[in-house]
Amino acid sequence: MLHADETPARVGGGFKYVHVACTPELTLFHVGGRGKANIDAGGVLPGFTGTLVRDGYAPYRHLTDADHAWCGAHLIRDLCGVHESDLAGQQWAEVMATTLLAAKKTTEQATAAGRDALSADEISHLRACYAGALAYGREQNPPDRDGKLSRAGTLIERFATHRDMILRFNVDLAVPFTNNQAERDLRPVKLQQKISATWRTLQGLADFATLRSYLSTATKHGKDALDVLEQLFTTGPWLPEPAISS
Structure with missing residues:
Protein backbone atom coordinates (compact mmCIF):
# COMPACT_ATOMS: atom_id res chain seq x y z
CA MET A 1 0.00 0.00 0.00
CA LEU A 2 1.23 3.48 -0.88
CA HIS A 3 0.11 6.94 0.17
CA ALA A 4 0.46 9.86 -2.24
CA ASP A 5 -0.03 13.60 -1.92
CA GLU A 6 1.33 16.90 -3.16
CA THR A 7 1.74 20.45 -1.94
CA PRO A 8 2.57 23.72 -3.75
CA ALA A 9 5.96 25.31 -3.12
CA ARG A 10 6.93 28.83 -4.11
CA VAL A 11 10.16 29.04 -6.08
CA GLY A 12 11.31 32.55 -6.93
CA GLY A 13 8.32 34.17 -8.60
CA GLY A 14 6.43 30.99 -9.47
CA PHE A 15 5.23 27.67 -8.09
CA LYS A 16 6.26 24.06 -8.29
CA TYR A 17 4.84 21.07 -6.43
CA VAL A 18 6.46 18.72 -3.98
CA HIS A 19 5.07 15.22 -4.55
CA VAL A 20 5.33 12.44 -2.00
CA ALA A 21 4.91 8.67 -2.25
CA CYS A 22 5.28 6.98 1.11
CA THR A 23 4.62 4.08 3.46
CA PRO A 24 5.07 3.84 7.24
CA GLU A 25 8.69 2.79 6.53
CA LEU A 26 9.72 4.81 3.45
CA THR A 27 9.38 8.35 2.11
CA LEU A 28 10.20 9.71 -1.33
CA PHE A 29 9.74 13.35 -2.30
CA HIS A 30 10.29 14.78 -5.73
CA VAL A 31 9.63 18.15 -7.36
CA GLY A 32 7.60 18.85 -10.49
CA GLY A 33 4.42 20.35 -11.88
CA ARG A 34 0.87 19.11 -11.45
CA GLY A 35 0.40 16.90 -14.50
CA LYS A 36 0.48 13.11 -14.63
CA ALA A 37 3.94 13.12 -16.23
CA ASN A 38 5.19 14.99 -13.16
CA ILE A 39 3.66 12.35 -10.88
CA ASP A 40 5.36 9.60 -12.90
CA ALA A 41 8.71 11.41 -12.70
CA GLY A 42 9.10 10.21 -9.13
CA GLY A 43 9.57 6.69 -10.49
CA VAL A 44 7.42 5.00 -7.82
CA LEU A 45 3.77 5.17 -8.86
CA PRO A 46 3.89 4.09 -12.54
CA GLY A 47 3.06 0.39 -12.68
CA PHE A 48 2.22 0.19 -8.97
CA THR A 49 -0.35 -2.59 -8.51
CA GLY A 50 -1.29 -2.26 -4.84
CA THR A 51 -3.67 0.16 -3.14
CA LEU A 52 -2.97 3.88 -3.56
CA VAL A 53 -4.45 6.08 -0.82
CA ARG A 54 -4.78 9.64 -2.10
CA ASP A 55 -6.96 12.74 -2.37
CA GLY A 56 -9.13 13.77 -5.31
CA TYR A 57 -6.25 15.15 -7.39
CA ALA A 58 -7.32 14.23 -10.94
CA PRO A 59 -3.91 13.29 -12.48
CA TYR A 60 -3.73 10.23 -10.21
CA ARG A 61 -6.48 8.68 -12.32
CA HIS A 62 -4.04 7.55 -15.00
CA LEU A 63 -2.49 5.08 -12.55
CA THR A 64 -4.88 2.36 -13.64
CA ASP A 65 -2.80 -0.59 -12.40
CA ALA A 66 -3.50 0.41 -8.79
CA ASP A 67 -6.63 0.16 -6.66
CA HIS A 68 -7.44 3.69 -5.50
CA ALA A 69 -8.76 4.72 -2.09
CA TRP A 70 -10.02 8.28 -1.57
CA CYS A 71 -9.01 10.01 1.66
CA ASP A 172 -10.33 -3.99 2.64
CA LEU A 173 -9.82 -3.33 6.35
CA ALA A 174 -6.10 -2.76 5.80
CA VAL A 175 -6.94 0.47 3.94
CA PRO A 176 -7.03 3.48 6.27
CA PHE A 177 -9.89 5.96 6.27
CA THR A 178 -7.55 8.92 5.73
CA ASN A 179 -4.34 9.79 3.95
CA ASN A 180 -2.72 10.96 7.19
CA GLN A 181 0.55 9.17 6.42
CA ALA A 182 1.24 11.38 3.40
CA GLU A 183 0.03 14.52 5.16
CA ARG A 184 2.34 13.86 8.12
CA ASP A 185 5.28 13.33 5.78
CA LEU A 186 4.53 16.59 3.93
CA ARG A 187 4.27 18.62 7.14
CA PRO A 188 8.00 19.56 7.29
CA VAL A 189 7.79 20.81 3.69
CA LYS A 190 4.84 23.04 4.57
CA LEU A 191 6.59 24.22 7.74
CA GLN A 192 9.75 25.10 5.83
CA GLN A 193 7.72 27.12 3.34
CA LYS A 194 5.90 28.89 6.18
CA ILE A 195 9.26 29.88 7.67
CA SER A 196 11.14 30.85 4.52
CA ALA A 197 8.14 31.84 2.29
CA THR A 198 10.00 30.79 -0.85
CA TRP A 199 12.88 28.77 -2.21
CA ARG A 200 15.31 30.87 -4.23
CA THR A 201 16.02 28.25 -6.88
CA LEU A 202 14.43 25.10 -8.24
CA GLN A 203 17.64 23.22 -7.52
CA GLY A 204 17.43 24.31 -3.89
CA LEU A 205 13.90 22.90 -3.64
CA ALA A 206 14.96 19.66 -5.33
CA ASP A 207 17.88 19.31 -2.90
CA PHE A 208 15.53 19.94 0.02
CA ALA A 209 13.18 17.21 -1.26
CA THR A 210 16.07 14.74 -1.52
CA LEU A 211 17.31 15.53 1.99
CA ARG A 212 13.81 15.28 3.49
CA SER A 213 13.33 11.89 1.79
CA TYR A 214 16.49 10.66 3.49
CA LEU A 215 15.72 12.09 6.94
CA SER A 216 12.06 11.07 6.93
CA THR A 217 12.88 7.47 6.01
CA ALA A 218 15.62 7.28 8.62
CA THR A 219 13.32 8.67 11.31
CA LYS A 220 10.72 6.03 10.49
CA HIS A 221 13.37 3.42 11.25
CA GLY A 222 14.19 4.95 14.63
CA LYS A 223 17.39 6.66 13.49
CA ASP A 224 18.59 9.99 14.85
CA ALA A 225 18.69 12.72 12.20
CA LEU A 226 22.09 14.05 13.28
CA ASP A 227 23.57 10.55 13.31
CA VAL A 228 22.47 9.75 9.75
CA LEU A 229 23.62 13.16 8.54
CA GLU A 230 27.05 12.56 10.06
CA GLN A 231 27.12 9.14 8.46
CA LEU A 232 26.14 10.67 5.10
CA PHE A 233 29.20 12.94 5.10
CA THR A 234 31.67 10.43 6.53
CA THR A 235 31.20 6.75 5.84
CA GLY A 236 28.33 7.05 3.35
CA PRO A 237 24.54 7.29 3.46
CA TRP A 238 22.45 5.19 5.83
CA LEU A 239 20.10 2.89 3.91
CA PRO A 240 17.16 0.85 5.25
CA GLU A 241 17.44 -2.89 5.24
CA PRO A 242 15.76 -4.41 2.16
CA ALA A 243 12.48 -6.18 2.77
CA ILE A 244 12.78 -9.98 2.81
CA SER A 245 10.13 -11.86 0.84
CA SER A 246 8.67 -14.88 2.59
Whole structure:
Protein backbone atom coordinates (compact mmCIF):
# COMPACT_ATOMS: atom_id res chain seq x y z
CA MET A 1 0.00 0.00 0.00
CA LEU A 2 1.23 3.48 -0.88
CA HIS A 3 0.11 6.94 0.17
CA ALA A 4 0.46 9.86 -2.24
CA ASP A 5 -0.03 13.60 -1.92
CA GLU A 6 1.33 16.90 -3.16
CA THR A 7 1.74 20.45 -1.94
CA PRO A 8 2.57 23.72 -3.75
CA ALA A 9 5.96 25.31 -3.12
CA ARG A 10 6.93 28.83 -4.11
CA VAL A 11 10.16 29.04 -6.08
CA GLY A 12 11.31 32.55 -6.93
CA GLY A 13 8.32 34.17 -8.60
CA GLY A 14 6.43 30.99 -9.47
CA PHE A 15 5.23 27.67 -8.09
CA LYS A 16 6.26 24.06 -8.29
CA TYR A 17 4.84 21.07 -6.43
CA VAL A 18 6.46 18.72 -3.98
CA HIS A 19 5.07 15.22 -4.55
CA VAL A 20 5.33 12.44 -2.00
CA ALA A 21 4.91 8.67 -2.25
CA CYS A 22 5.28 6.98 1.11
CA THR A 23 4.62 4.08 3.46
CA PRO A 24 5.07 3.84 7.24
CA GLU A 25 8.69 2.79 6.53
CA LEU A 26 9.72 4.81 3.45
CA THR A 27 9.38 8.35 2.11
CA LEU A 28 10.20 9.71 -1.33
CA PHE A 29 9.74 13.35 -2.30
CA HIS A 30 10.29 14.78 -5.73
CA VAL A 31 9.63 18.15 -7.36
CA GLY A 32 7.60 18.85 -10.49
CA GLY A 33 4.42 20.35 -11.88
CA ARG A 34 0.87 19.11 -11.45
CA GLY A 35 0.40 16.90 -14.50
CA LYS A 36 0.48 13.11 -14.63
CA ALA A 37 3.94 13.12 -16.23
CA ASN A 38 5.19 14.99 -13.16
CA ILE A 39 3.66 12.35 -10.88
CA ASP A 40 5.36 9.60 -12.90
CA ALA A 41 8.71 11.41 -12.70
CA GLY A 42 9.10 10.21 -9.13
CA GLY A 43 9.57 6.69 -10.49
CA VAL A 44 7.42 5.00 -7.82
CA LEU A 45 3.77 5.17 -8.86
CA PRO A 46 3.89 4.09 -12.54
CA GLY A 47 3.06 0.39 -12.68
CA PHE A 48 2.22 0.19 -8.97
CA THR A 49 -0.35 -2.59 -8.51
CA GLY A 50 -1.29 -2.26 -4.84
CA THR A 51 -3.67 0.16 -3.14
CA LEU A 52 -2.97 3.88 -3.56
CA VAL A 53 -4.45 6.08 -0.82
CA ARG A 54 -4.78 9.64 -2.10
CA ASP A 55 -6.96 12.74 -2.37
CA GLY A 56 -9.13 13.77 -5.31
CA TYR A 57 -6.25 15.15 -7.39
CA ALA A 58 -7.32 14.23 -10.94
CA PRO A 59 -3.91 13.29 -12.48
CA TYR A 60 -3.73 10.23 -10.21
CA ARG A 61 -6.48 8.68 -12.32
CA HIS A 62 -4.04 7.55 -15.00
CA LEU A 63 -2.49 5.08 -12.55
CA THR A 64 -4.88 2.36 -13.64
CA ASP A 65 -2.80 -0.59 -12.40
CA ALA A 66 -3.50 0.41 -8.79
CA ASP A 67 -6.63 0.16 -6.66
CA HIS A 68 -7.44 3.69 -5.50
CA ALA A 69 -8.76 4.72 -2.09
CA TRP A 70 -10.02 8.28 -1.57
CA CYS A 71 -9.01 10.01 1.66
CA GLY A 72 -12.09 10.28 3.89
CA ALA A 73 -10.81 13.38 5.69
CA HIS A 74 -10.72 15.34 2.42
CA LEU A 75 -14.25 14.20 1.60
CA ILE A 76 -15.57 15.19 5.03
CA ARG A 77 -14.04 18.66 4.57
CA ASP A 78 -15.74 18.99 1.17
CA LEU A 79 -19.08 17.94 2.66
CA CYS A 80 -18.72 20.38 5.58
CA GLY A 81 -17.98 23.21 3.18
CA VAL A 82 -21.15 22.54 1.19
CA HIS A 83 -23.32 22.05 4.27
CA GLU A 84 -22.09 25.15 6.09
CA SER A 85 -22.86 27.32 3.07
CA ASP A 86 -26.56 26.34 3.22
CA LEU A 87 -27.59 24.44 6.35
CA ALA A 88 -31.21 23.98 5.31
CA GLY A 89 -30.68 23.34 1.60
CA GLN A 90 -27.72 20.98 1.83
CA GLN A 91 -28.76 18.58 4.57
CA TRP A 92 -27.74 15.68 2.34
CA ALA A 93 -24.09 16.60 2.96
CA GLU A 94 -24.53 16.09 6.70
CA VAL A 95 -26.22 12.74 6.00
CA MET A 96 -23.34 11.66 3.75
CA ALA A 97 -20.72 12.74 6.29
CA THR A 98 -22.58 10.81 8.99
CA THR A 99 -22.62 7.77 6.70
CA LEU A 100 -18.86 7.93 6.11
CA LEU A 101 -18.15 8.29 9.83
CA ALA A 102 -20.49 5.38 10.61
CA ALA A 103 -18.63 3.28 8.04
CA LYS A 104 -15.33 4.27 9.65
CA LYS A 105 -16.60 3.28 13.11
CA THR A 106 -17.85 -0.06 11.79
CA THR A 107 -14.47 -0.93 10.27
CA GLU A 108 -12.63 0.15 13.44
CA GLN A 109 -14.86 -2.03 15.58
CA ALA A 110 -14.35 -4.99 13.26
CA THR A 111 -10.57 -4.53 13.34
CA ALA A 112 -10.56 -4.20 17.14
CA ALA A 113 -12.50 -7.46 17.34
CA GLY A 114 -9.83 -9.22 15.28
CA ARG A 115 -11.98 -9.59 12.18
CA ASP A 116 -10.42 -9.30 8.72
CA ALA A 117 -13.60 -8.31 6.85
CA LEU A 118 -17.06 -6.84 7.33
CA SER A 119 -20.05 -9.11 6.85
CA ALA A 120 -22.13 -8.94 3.70
CA ASP A 121 -25.01 -7.49 5.75
CA GLU A 122 -22.79 -4.73 7.18
CA ILE A 123 -21.51 -3.76 3.75
CA SER A 124 -25.04 -3.86 2.28
CA HIS A 125 -26.37 -1.61 5.06
CA LEU A 126 -23.60 0.96 4.64
CA ARG A 127 -24.04 1.04 0.87
CA ALA A 128 -27.80 1.50 1.29
CA CYS A 129 -27.16 4.48 3.57
CA TYR A 130 -24.68 5.84 1.02
CA ALA A 131 -27.24 5.46 -1.79
CA GLY A 132 -29.87 7.17 0.34
CA ALA A 133 -27.58 10.16 0.92
CA LEU A 134 -26.97 10.41 -2.83
CA ALA A 135 -30.70 10.31 -3.58
CA TYR A 136 -31.36 12.99 -0.97
CA GLY A 137 -28.60 15.12 -2.47
CA ARG A 138 -30.00 14.86 -5.98
CA GLU A 139 -33.42 15.78 -4.64
CA GLN A 140 -32.00 18.90 -3.01
CA ASN A 141 -29.81 19.84 -5.97
CA PRO A 142 -31.56 19.26 -9.31
CA PRO A 143 -29.78 20.58 -12.43
CA ASP A 144 -30.83 23.98 -13.72
CA ARG A 145 -32.87 24.48 -16.90
CA ASP A 146 -29.72 24.06 -18.98
CA GLY A 147 -28.86 20.82 -17.26
CA LYS A 148 -25.92 22.32 -15.38
CA LEU A 149 -25.09 21.26 -11.86
CA SER A 150 -24.28 23.50 -8.93
CA ARG A 151 -21.13 23.07 -6.84
CA ALA A 152 -23.09 20.78 -4.52
CA GLY A 153 -24.54 18.85 -7.45
CA THR A 154 -21.06 18.27 -8.85
CA LEU A 155 -19.93 16.94 -5.46
CA ILE A 156 -22.89 14.56 -5.36
CA GLU A 157 -21.98 13.11 -8.76
CA ARG A 158 -18.37 12.72 -7.60
CA PHE A 159 -19.63 10.58 -4.73
CA ALA A 160 -21.80 8.60 -7.13
CA THR A 161 -19.03 8.01 -9.69
CA HIS A 162 -16.33 7.09 -7.20
CA ARG A 163 -18.33 5.09 -4.66
CA ASP A 164 -16.08 2.03 -4.75
CA MET A 165 -12.93 4.10 -4.31
CA ILE A 166 -14.48 6.11 -1.46
CA LEU A 167 -15.70 2.98 0.36
CA ARG A 168 -12.64 0.82 -0.32
CA PHE A 169 -11.76 0.90 3.37
CA ASN A 170 -14.99 -1.04 3.99
CA VAL A 171 -14.04 -3.96 1.77
CA ASP A 172 -10.33 -3.99 2.64
CA LEU A 173 -9.82 -3.33 6.35
CA ALA A 174 -6.10 -2.76 5.80
CA VAL A 175 -6.94 0.47 3.94
CA PRO A 176 -7.03 3.48 6.27
CA PHE A 177 -9.89 5.96 6.27
CA THR A 178 -7.55 8.92 5.73
CA ASN A 179 -4.34 9.79 3.95
CA ASN A 180 -2.72 10.96 7.19
CA GLN A 181 0.55 9.17 6.42
CA ALA A 182 1.24 11.38 3.40
CA GLU A 183 0.03 14.52 5.16
CA ARG A 184 2.34 13.86 8.12
CA ASP A 185 5.28 13.33 5.78
CA LEU A 186 4.53 16.59 3.93
CA ARG A 187 4.27 18.62 7.14
CA PRO A 188 8.00 19.56 7.29
CA VAL A 189 7.79 20.81 3.69
CA LYS A 190 4.84 23.04 4.57
CA LEU A 191 6.59 24.22 7.74
CA GLN A 192 9.75 25.10 5.83
CA GLN A 193 7.72 27.12 3.34
CA LYS A 194 5.90 28.89 6.18
CA ILE A 195 9.26 29.88 7.67
CA SER A 196 11.14 30.85 4.52
CA ALA A 197 8.14 31.84 2.29
CA THR A 198 10.00 30.79 -0.85
CA TRP A 199 12.88 28.77 -2.21
CA ARG A 200 15.31 30.87 -4.23
CA THR A 201 16.02 28.25 -6.88
CA LEU A 202 14.43 25.10 -8.24
CA GLN A 203 17.64 23.22 -7.52
CA GLY A 204 17.43 24.31 -3.89
CA LEU A 205 13.90 22.90 -3.64
CA ALA A 206 14.96 19.66 -5.33
CA ASP A 207 17.88 19.31 -2.90
CA PHE A 208 15.53 19.94 0.02
CA ALA A 209 13.18 17.21 -1.26
CA THR A 210 16.07 14.74 -1.52
CA LEU A 211 17.31 15.53 1.99
CA ARG A 212 13.81 15.28 3.49
CA SER A 213 13.33 11.89 1.79
CA TYR A 214 16.49 10.66 3.49
CA LEU A 215 15.72 12.09 6.94
CA SER A 216 12.06 11.07 6.93
CA THR A 217 12.88 7.47 6.01
CA ALA A 218 15.62 7.28 8.62
CA THR A 219 13.32 8.67 11.31
CA LYS A 220 10.72 6.03 10.49
CA HIS A 221 13.37 3.42 11.25
CA GLY A 222 14.19 4.95 14.63
CA LYS A 223 17.39 6.66 13.49
CA ASP A 224 18.59 9.99 14.85
CA ALA A 225 18.69 12.72 12.20
CA LEU A 226 22.09 14.05 13.28
CA ASP A 227 23.57 10.55 13.31
CA VAL A 228 22.47 9.75 9.75
CA LEU A 229 23.62 13.16 8.54
CA GLU A 230 27.05 12.56 10.06
CA GLN A 231 27.12 9.14 8.46
CA LEU A 232 26.14 10.67 5.10
CA PHE A 233 29.20 12.94 5.10
CA THR A 234 31.67 10.43 6.53
CA THR A 235 31.20 6.75 5.84
CA GLY A 236 28.33 7.05 3.35
CA PRO A 237 24.54 7.29 3.46
CA TRP A 238 22.45 5.19 5.83
CA LEU A 239 20.10 2.89 3.91
CA PRO A 240 17.16 0.85 5.25
CA GLU A 241 17.44 -2.89 5.24
CA PRO A 242 15.76 -4.41 2.16
CA ALA A 243 12.48 -6.18 2.77
CA ILE A 244 12.78 -9.98 2.81
CA SER A 245 10.13 -11.86 0.84
CA SER A 246 8.67 -14.88 2.59
